[in-house]
Amino acid sequence: MPKPFGAWQVWKDAPTFSATSFAETxxxxxxxxWQRKENFYEGRWxxxxxxxxxxxxxxxxxxxxxxxxxxxxxxxxxxxxxxVDFARLADALPxxxxxxxxxxxxxxxxxxxxxxxxxxTLFCFLCSSTKQIPQIKAICxxxxxxxxxxLADGSHALPTWAAIAEAGETRLRAAKLGYRARYxxxxxxxxxxxxxxxxxxxxAPTEExxxxxxxxxxxxxxxxxxxxxxxxxxxxxxxxxxxxEKILTHSYQLEGWxxxxxxxxxxxxxxxxxxxxxxxxxxxxxxxxxxx
DNA sequence: GCACAGGTAGATT
DNA sequence: AATCTACCTGTG
Numbered sequence: 221m222p223k224p225f226g227a228w229q230v231w232k233d234a235p236t237f238s239a240t241s242f243a244e245t246x247x248x249x250x251x252x253x254w255q256r257k258e259n260f261y262e263g264r265w266x267x268x269x270x271x272x273x274x275x276x277x278x279x280x281x282x283x284x285x286x287x288x289x290x291x292x293x294x295x296x297x298x299x300x301x302x303x304v305d306f307a308r309l310a311d312a313l314p315x316x317x318x319x320x321x322x323x324x325x326x327x328x329x330x331x332x333x334x335x336x337x338x339x340x341t342l343f344c345f346l347c348s349s350t351k352q353i354p355q356i357k358a359i360c361x362x363x364x365x366x367x368x369x370x371l372a373d374g375s376h377a378l379p380t381w382a383a384i385a386e387a388g389e390t391r392l393r394a395a396k397l398g399y400r401a402r403y404x405x406x407x408x409x410x411x412x413x414x415x416x417x418x419x420x421x422x423x424a425p426t427e428e429x430x431x432x433x434x435x436x437x438x439x440x441x442x443x444x445x446x447x448x449x450x451x452x453x454x455x456x457x458x459x460x461x462x463x464x465e466k467i468l469t470h471s472y473q474l475e476g477w478x479x480x481x482x483x484x485x486x487x488x489x490x491x492x493x494x495x496x497x498x499x500x501x502x503x504x505x506x507x508x509x510x511x512x
Numbered sequence: 513g514c515a516c517a518g519g520t521a522g523a524t525t
Numbered sequence: 526a527a528t529c530t531a532c533c534t535g536t537g
Contacts, residue, residue: 249518349519355535356518398533403520440520461518478527502518517536524529 222374223284225271231293234279235302241330242274244503245300250334250450252344252357253378264364264378266337268295269371284372301335301453309455309493313500318489320471321497324504331503333496334450338422340378341451342433345443346404347397355396362395381418384408403438410436426454441479449495458486458494463512467501470511 237245246254246261254263260273260282270292271282283292297303310329315322347359360378367379367387379387385408392401411418421432426448433444445459460468460482468474468482477485490497505512 345518350517350532351519351534352517352536358535393533396534398535399520399531400533402532438520442519446518459518463518515537517534520532522530525527 223286223372225282225373226285226287228273228275228280228282229289231272231279231281231296233293233297233302235300235306235330235332237274237279237330237332239274241328241332242272242279244328245330245332245334246272248331248499248503248506249353250499251336252348252353252360253340255357264371264375265299265340266295267369267371267377268292268299269373269375270296287372299335300332304333304453304455306330306332306496309496310500313490313493313497320467320504320510321490321500323509324500327507327509328500328503331500333453333455333499335453336451338447338451339381339418342407342418342436342439342443342447343378343381343384343404345446345450346407346438347400348446349400349438349443359395359397363392363397366391366395381408381411385412400438406437407439422452426456429454430457445495449498455493455495456487458483458490458498460486463502463505464498466512467505467510471501 246263247256253265254261260271262271269284273280281292281296283289310325313321313325315325344356344360348356364376364378367383368376371377384404389401389405392404397404421429424432429448429452430444433439433447442459442461445457448454448457449459460479465482468485474482474485486494504510
């Protein structure tokens with residue numbers, strides 16, 4: 221039974237956001253399960269359905285009637301990686317001698333890297349290749365509707381990998397996944413044959429975890445790094461997509477550099493939170509603040 | 513009609 | 526080892 225949402229409540233232990241960094245964190249390309257509504261965002265992960273809004277410099281949340289506010293706040297704390305001091309990490313980035321990064325950090329100050337469910341992050345980024353963000357969201361919604369568990373408000377969670385393996389490639393194609401359907405189905409089969417494999421990958425050291433992800437059909441360096449950064453808190457993972465490649469080429473004057481060379485540049489220049497720097501640069505480029 | 517979109521894998525040079 | 530190219534579908 222679909223349930224209406226309850227009253228708005230203040231999220232007491234929320235991290236410090238500006239309106240801009242709040243919106244960019246949840247709806248700036250890290251996650252594809254947030255919809256912007258009138259004056260709030262509605263999002264889903266695992267079995268959570270939560271509405272969030274930035275109001276009077278605070279974050280307020282609303283949940284379907286009957287859902288547990290305490291549990292919701294715990295899950296929000298995990299999802300927003302509240303154990304990570306992003307302000308300290310931002311200060312440690314090389315903005316003092318990098319005017320491009322300085323611009324990005326100033327405009328999106330307070331930006332965070334989410335800690336999304338690992339399995340869901342892998343799925344969403346397998347859907348993402350050569351797609352625009354609105355299309356990725358539509359695909360994720362369609363697959364959730366077809367294969368995912370029903371949530372408290374009557375909407376649907378993303379499916380488990382087991383459910384995808386059982387559903388088959390044809391139903392993925394029906395969700396407009398195109399050629400990605402084969403990759404996702406083959407990955408689902410790979411995981412079905414290896415119980416615990418994904419869980420072990422999530423906790424493995426970053427280089428080993430990346431090597432394991434690269435074994436999956438359809439997962440190359442970019443999708444592996446997105447999964448590690450947005451789904452496992454590995455801030456040293458630096459996904460290079462077409463945007464980031466253009467940013468490095470045009471704003472950092474690295475014309476002609478190969479992908480592996482750009483990876484080396486990122487590690488050396490941005491340091492061990494290079495993935496966090498990447499998200500600032502990505503946000504600034506999309507906003508038209510820096511050359512891309 | 514056609515180029516392009518948060519890529520990857522396999523073929524070709 | 527570097528550079529094409531096919532792969533689906535929606536959008537402008």
